[in-house]
Amino acid sequence: MIVDDMTATKVPLLDLKAHHKDIREELVAAVTRVLDSGAYILSDEVTKLEQGVAAYCGARFAIGVSSGTDALLAALMALDLKPGDEVVTTAFSFFATAGTIARTGAKPVFVDIEPASFNISPKAIEKAITPKTKCIVPVHLYGQSADMDPILAIAKARGVAVVEDAAQAIGARYLGGKQAGTMGQLGCLSFFPTKNLGAAGDAGMVLTNDPALAEKVRMIRVHGSQPKYYHKLVGGNFRIDSLQAAILNVKLPRLDRWTEARRANAARYASLFEKKGLGSKVSLPKAVWAGKGLTFDHIYHQFVLRVADRDALREHLTKAGIASEVYYPLPLHLQECFKGLGYKPGSLPESERAAKETIALPIYPELTGDQQAAVVDAITAFY
Ligand SMILES: *Cc1c(COP(=O)(O)O)cnc(C)c1O
Secondary structure: OOOOOOOOOOEOOOOHHHHHHOOHHHHHHHHHHHHHHOOOEOOHHHHHHHHHHHHHHOOOEEEEEOOHHHHHHHHHHHOOOOOOOEEEEEOOOOOHHHHHHHHOOOEEEEEOEOOOOOOEOHHHHHHHOOOOEEEEEOEOHHHOOOOHHHHHHHHHHHOOEEEEEOOOOOOOEOHHHOEOOOOOOEEEEEOOOOOOOOOOOOOEEEEEOOHHHHHHHHHHHEOOEOOOOOEOOOOOEOEOEHHHHHHHHHHHHHHHHHHHHHHHHHHHHHHHHHHHOOOOOEEOOOOOOOOOOOOOOOOOOOEEEEEOOHHHHHHHHHHOOEOOEOOOOOOHHHOHHHHHHOOOOOOOHHHHHHHHHEEEEOOOOOOOHHHHHHHHHHHHHHO
């Protein structure tokens, strides 16, 4: 191991070695079991994971796929989107939300966010709907549900589908207790290693309560074939590896405990910041559904502050050995690949402001109180 005292990170953004420490033997046993079984594709491990995640999320069907991106792509493909169709989505998300829309040939129509939650604004969706709109893709950003009741009401009134990007929000609950990914026609999860439930590689899942859509996504996952070598439609290879499923089967029963640890860390940050009186410089993430009787109103996939002088603060933290990240520095409507859509700086001001003001702090379950105090002290020293 190389240790450089000047640059060694005291507080990393995530510590996957610590995360796997207590379950390492079980993980190795699971990997060995799959390796020795010779069944590497769509095996019993995959079925077990699909049943486990469906039960955990409260969805009727779950279809394991190769990544969160492929979950979105397969879900959108199941809606038969074609060139000329429009899909309304948030401008403030990871690229995959919009990239998959564009890959179906449909046109992403970007709308702005609500500044308190960073999630898509239902009012803005309403204004963006046209006769060409086929689908709305809300994202449950940072681990907190978008405001789904008005979104579902708009979708129903206009006869359009809802595909939820729940990649950051497994287990997060909305009013009434429904979970992220189970409220629209289709919901998409990611098991990218840094997500709250992470594989040791790429993996994802499509959720639905609709048996016909479940069947269609299962077909799309294997090149649209049923039976084998007879292709009803054009799909892709969107299969999840049995090895990843086996690893996720070890981790899923621990997910609630890890989520509780993230929530406890968020509460500890809040009380540490409160004592410092940085009110005018730092605003803490707002759990907009808190106090509504939900178990997991926010699962803190990320703990994101709005701050003054964001870039200078980030530099200061890096020098102090504290990792941070910006999710995301450029909103989707201003990305070069979407230049042809005609958006300009100023088109979606709240998304653009969020891109300039936000910074994510370490919030992973194994983060210690001492590490959190070091983070808050470093931020206080900067201001
Ligand atoms: C991670 C993520 C995805 C993509 O998931 P991958 O598994 O990395 O393909 C999609 N949308 C959002 C909001 C994400 O955070």
